[in-house]
Amino acid sequence: MNRSIEYLLRRLGFYTLAAWIAVTLNFLIPRLMPGDPAQIMFARFKGEMSPESIGALRETFGISDAPLWGQYFTYLKHLLRGDMGISVSNFPEPVINVIASGLLWSIFLAGSALVISFFIGTSLGALAAWRRGGFLDSVTPPLLALLGAFPYFWMAMLTLFVFGFGLGWFPLWHAYPEGTSPGFNLPFLFGALYHATLPAATMVIASLGGWMLAMRNTMVGILGSDYITYARARGLPPRQVLIRYAARNALLPNITGFGMALGFVLGGALLTEIIFSYPGQGYLLLQAVRAQDYPLMQGLFLTITLAVLGANWLVDIATLILDPRTRR
């Protein structure tokens, strides 16, 4: 057991180093882009704003010409205090507040879509491999691969058009119904679920095939190994062989994939958010890049990076539990 803890601590050290590198790149990359937020804002007016205003805007936004080193240390210092600065495109709102407006929605939408897709996909994959050549095995993979191969933008638009606009079964936009107030009340909670159905469904459809195929292929390999034949020969109940011996081992690569995907949930789902007018991190990021809103960009990248690293560490723990070999 000591060895496992040592292993986890070593990984933690590695992730801390990775986090520092990410934080530094996060600082540098936006600053290598040409232009500044005041110019971008001016340009959006296509000549309707007086050119003299650029100077005033730079002053308003506190755009600094200080040397990079100085800026870097101020940035690190503020970061440690949890202060990510003030968003330029939402001046003078602190970055933390802007991110908070989209974060929970992203976790809710992309997170639930990921969990649903992962469970359905891996279960289908395991079953398909178990009954090789059966109906599930011959029909579902090509169908799901086909659905997954559609350009996501097109598929989501079509779904919105048919089920939202055409049939009117689902709302066309937003995360909860108008007139309900976010909080612990039934109309809001049910409304939020109802509003998330269509966008989440498109995300599940697009990613289901990947989970299923990956699971099925690993399963097929494992079902051919000697210990499974032995388990069968010993007369263990098929269900026990399927779940305890085959699926558990086949799950390992998918768990790694799940961990990676979990981290990226915080990045939001840009296309889904745009098509369904859903609030979330993805659109915030796009907006931040468009407006050269460095503080907001940095804040978003930071949450994404930390989430990916955190999720990876959780995967390390999960692997440790699932696969006894790593404990040795």
Added chain:
Amino acid sequence: MTSYYKSKHDRKKLRSLAAILPFVIAVLAITVVSGCRKERSHVRPGVLTVAQEQQSSWVRNFHPFLPMGVARWGTSAGIYEPLMIFNRMAGEYVPWLATAYEWQGGAEALIFTIRQGVRWSDGTPFSASDVVYTFNLLHEKPALDTGGLWDYLASVELDEEDRVVLTFSRPYSPGLMSLAQLPIVPAHIWRKLDDPVTFTNPNPVATGPFTEVLSFGGQVYELGRNPYYWKDGYPKIEALRFPAFPTNEQVTLALINGELDWAGSFVPAIDRIFVARDPEHHGYWFPAVAGSVYLYPSQWVEEFRDVRVRKALSLALDRAMINRIAMYNYTLLPEPTGLSEGYAKWRHPGIKPGDGWVHHDVAAAEKLLDEAGYRRSGKSGMRTGRNGKPLAFEISVIAGWSDWVRACQVIARNLREIGIDARVKAYDFTGWFEKVQRGEFELSIGWADDGPTPYRVFRGIMATETVKPFGDTSYVNWQRFGNKEADELLARFEGTVDFQKQREIALRLQEIFVEEAPAIPIFLNPSWGQYNTRRFVGWPNAANPYVRLSPNHPPEPLMIMTRLEPAPGREGETK
């Protein structure tokens, strides 16, 4: 064995096809059925729904001096009001919080008479001292002075008749619009603020028709009526409602669905996809008064220092095709002077359409280039420059601005027809903007500085004062063209407030423009605006052009908000 496997494989293929077919058929069937569906809107009666900003969620900010897009649109269109509104359609100033303005001593001082009987939305009386306070606030906090007013203001104070006197540090008549349209804030509230620059103003106190924030959520916010609004009986709208939409596509969908009453976005093939859906209620109006789009030949390129070459470039352009391909025929072709419809009363009566070089005449273009010494040669038939190399230029455009990119592609084709090898190069916005500001480009599409008079347009295109060395950043006059006579005319324009004198100067400026071809007009920028008369009537349109329909140019929307009425048969619903 082999045959067994093969046939099994084929069966699999067939089965998967059979599985897909029902899905495809279902989608097609549903698409057909979707044509017939009814209006479903949960909006309370009397509430007007507007889409102007494109955001995925709202941040509560009603700061009147921050640029559009940072503060919510309602801030300058509904909440705060200016002294006067410049109505671009009529080309005149409409009295608002001021009842009149008067110049003194040429353009040395400007006097506003302030409206009586106006109240702030908290019930406090509004007075001329609020106006004085607002101007001086910008002086104290230069970060708020985004219009650069204090570049030419010297002092702002009250006279003995309670009028507001703005004294200039130099005669500067073009300052009128920025001064008249400054949003006025209540001194009794703003005086108490610690930092007016970072104030988000969540609960504004103002004089406008819609000052009460009824609800504010990330997805939708609503502004209710000001209980003390000064215009009797108006507004006749209960509240304004703003749903958040991230892109044009969602706005288009909401428009088609009848859920929006007012929008200002670009909609492709609008007659077919929007108007035809409900011809009785859906309407749009795209007057071409928002300035012109130009092709700039930079003086950086030796060939473009020859006026004949600049004129030839222009004569080669098939603007009707550009309008069709790039702009869905939504706009108008420019006049020989490049001035948009918004400058109708300034236009030169002696310069008729077809004069000059802003029309399609390939033969004339070829002749000019031959005269300039750039003859066609070799097998390719392309023209050669002085150095013996073929004439080849790059047209810079912003990647993703699809209308401009399409326009540039047509332009490149037109230029190749007259023997100039032109290629379109799309740059990311910031890269493009740096490049054109430094003047280090060959040809570039771009906007022009715009204002209530042609002063800003011509200053930005041909004043020597705005010419900076190549490599330095210049916000206007990217192509670095200067004309000494224009300088003197522009200086005289600044110093006079008499319309006839200003117009004479503008006429001469137009003649210089036609002689010198400093920039090449391509098309006029339309002001996008869509409306729905199902719930409200009284929208401006071509038949009733009292102001621009587009919500994109605050404070003009105030004129629409205080004029709209519930649609007939819906009056009772507003109570």
